[in-house]
Amino acid sequence: xxxxxxxxxxxxxxxxxxxxxxxxxxxxxxxxxxxxxxxxxxxxxxxxxxxxxxxxxxxxxxxxxxxxxxxxxxxxxxxxxxxxxxxxxxxxxxxxxxxxxxxxxxxxxxxxxxxxxxxxxxxxxxxxxxxxxxxxxxxxxxxxxxxxxxxxxxxxxxxxxxxxxxxxxxxxxxxxxxxxxxxxxxxxxxxxxxxxxxxxxxxxxxxxxxxxxxxxxxxxxxxxxxxxxxxxxxxxxxxxxxxxxxxxxxx
Amino acid sequence: xxxxxxxxxxxxxxxxxxxxxxxxxxxxxxxxxxxxxxxxxxxxxxxxxxxxxxxxxxxxxxxxxxxxxxxxxxxxxxxxxxxxxxxxxxxxxxxxxxxxxxxxxxxxxxxxxxxxxxxxxxxxxxxxxxxxxxxxxxxxxxxxxxxxxxxxxxxxxxxxxxxxxxxxxxxxxxxxxxxxxxxxxxxxxxxxxxxxxxxxxxxxxxxxxxxxxxxxxxxxxxxxxxxxxxxxxxxxxx
Numbered sequence: 001x002x003x004x005x006x007x008x009x010x011x012x013x014x015x016x017x018x019x020x021x022x023x024x025x026x027x028x029x030x031x032x033x034x035x036x037x038x039x040x041x042x043x044x045x046x047x048x049x050x051x052x053x054x055x056x057x058x059x060x061x062x063x064x065x066x067x068x069x070x071x072x073x074x075x076x077x078x079x080x081x082x083x084x085x086x087x088x089x090x091x092x093x094x095x096x097x098x099x100x101x102x103x104x105x106x107x108x109x110x111x112x113x114x115x116x117x118x119x120x121x122x123x124x125x126x127x128x129x130x131x132x133x134x135x136x137x138x139x140x141x142x143x144x145x146x147x148x149x150x151x152x153x154x155x156x157x158x159x160x161x162x163x164x165x166x167x168x169x170x171x172x173x174x175x176x177x178x179x180x181x182x183x184x185x186x187x188x189x190x191x192x193x194x195x196x197x198x199x200x201x202x203x204x205x206x207x208x209x210x211x212x213x214x215x216x217x218x219x220x221x222x223x224x225x226x227x228x229x230x231x232x233x234x235x236x237x238x239x240x241x242x243x244x245x246x247x248x249x250x251x
Numbered sequence: 252x253x254x255x256x257x258x259x260x261x262x263x264x265x266x267x268x269x270x271x272x273x274x275x276x277x278x279x280x281x282x283x284x285x286x287x288x289x290x291x292x293x294x295x296x297x298x299x300x301x302x303x304x305x306x307x308x309x310x311x312x313x314x315x316x317x318x319x320x321x322x323x324x325x326x327x328x329x330x331x332x333x334x335x336x337x338x339x340x341x342x343x344x345x346x347x348x349x350x351x352x353x354x355x356x357x358x359x360x361x362x363x364x365x366x367x368x369x370x371x372x373x374x375x376x377x378x379x380x381x382x383x384x385x386x387x388x389x390x391x392x393x394x395x396x397x398x399x400x401x402x403x404x405x406x407x408x409x410x411x412x413x414x415x416x417x418x419x420x421x422x423x424x425x426x427x428x429x430x431x432x433x434x435x436x437x438x439x440x441x442x443x444x445x446x447x448x449x450x451x452x453x454x455x456x457x458x459x460x461x462x463x464x465x466x467x468x469x470x471x472x473x474x475x476x477x478x479x480x481x482x483x484x485x486x487x488x489x
Binding site: 010021023073075076077102104107108109110111156172174175176177179207208210211214215216217218219220221222223225226227233234235237238239240241242243244245246248 | 253254256257258259260261262263327330331333334335336337338339340341342343344345346347348349350353354356432435436439440441442443444445446449
């Protein structure tokens with residue numbers, strides 16, 4: 001049964017990208033465990049506004065785990081203690097009465113803090129712009145089954161396409177590496193015939209952009225895979241290495 | 252040059268130099284097995300690997316492999332720390348499924364290399380290096396021996412010497428952790444992996460690391476107890 005709990009929150013507050021941040025401690029009383037984590041933050045913000053204080057800034061949008069906007073590093077885990085779920089899918093029944101919850105923003109050189117818990121994840125969009133697309137001639141819609149694709153490839157491409165680009169991979173990585181994201185975005189296209197035409201150019205361009213933006217070098221710790229809310233597999237990273245090395249060797 | 256500039260290129264250098272060092276370990280452990288059965292045969296191997304040009308050339312290639320692997324370990328670690336940003340997480344937990352070794356490869360590597368320096372000072376410096384310096388005899392605990400007499404070195408350092416034996420066993424333990432991650436990670440960086448092979452490579456890594464380190468450890472313990480040729484008694488020619 002869900003019950004009402006009292007919790008202590010340690011929240012990272014930072015006025016701007018260049019300002020020095022610090023933790024602030026807040027007490028919340030009688031939070032029902034059926035409340036979602038973000039709703040709990042809404043309650044806290046309402047409390048802060050009523051006290052005449054600045055509310056905590058955090059990213060959120062769809063609140064159903066598909067948009068990739070929410071972030072938050074909760075008690076040492078990106079997207080909190082739940083597995084295969086985003087922060088917005090996290091509920092207070094994961095926490096106990098009297099518990100102290102530490103909430104931090106993604107910490108990675110590639111994701112500078114904008115304010116409080118909100119970080120700038122535009123770097124991922126830049127990587128996508130570098131090559132995460134297919135160029136197709138417009139015209140009539142092709143027949144659904146005109147291009148045969150094996151079930152195995154279709155499944156792997158679909159699994160890779162589940163990536164919502166939230167940035168938890170780089171946030172979880174001790175090397176600040178974005179390889180899980182880039183590999184998922186390369187794989188979802190490289191596996192399909194429509195994406196094969198530009199596969200070599202795509203792998204080279206996206207890795208070059210990733211390196212340019214200051215993300216780290218992958219050392220295969222698999223922390224990204226374990227923390228990914230969409231369970232993207234590191235076998236995509238092996239595929240990206242393969243695509244990239246083959247593309248460079250062909251040059 | 253993509254091999255030197257790109258993140259995947261740098262990782263590839265790390266991977267190939269690592270696999271090269273793994274091959275060397277296989278060679279080294281096979282050489283040690285010889286010494287368990289026959290001191291004379293082991294001295295033959297040492298003679299063959301003395302200051303002959305091919306042995307010196309091989310040593311230079313091996314040294315290059317070591318140096319590249321170490322330099323890139325530091326380059327990659329420094330770049331990765333920079334990529335992590337200035338602020339560190341106040342609370343961080345190692346997620347389930349992440350091996351401890353995988354996050355501590357640099358520390359494990361430093362431990363391995365420190366013991367390797369001890370090992371080089373005990374053997375290589377007094378064997379190949381002494382010979383290259385033109386010495387045909389080296390002093391070992393008051394007795395003059397040929398730098399090609401590997402069996403005399405083993406007996407001198409290991410037989411009945413518990414401190415050196417334990418130090419070597421600690422070395423193998425660090426090496427075991429380093430290899431359990433390093434082996435499959437190198438294969439993964441080469442791109443030779445998928446969802447099916449992932450767990451297989453991890454398993455092969457563990458088996459490989461265990462076999463290599465266990466054989467090294469067993470041989471070291473035999474040397475401690477019985478010295479060179481201690482693996483057999485009456486049937487072998489010592």
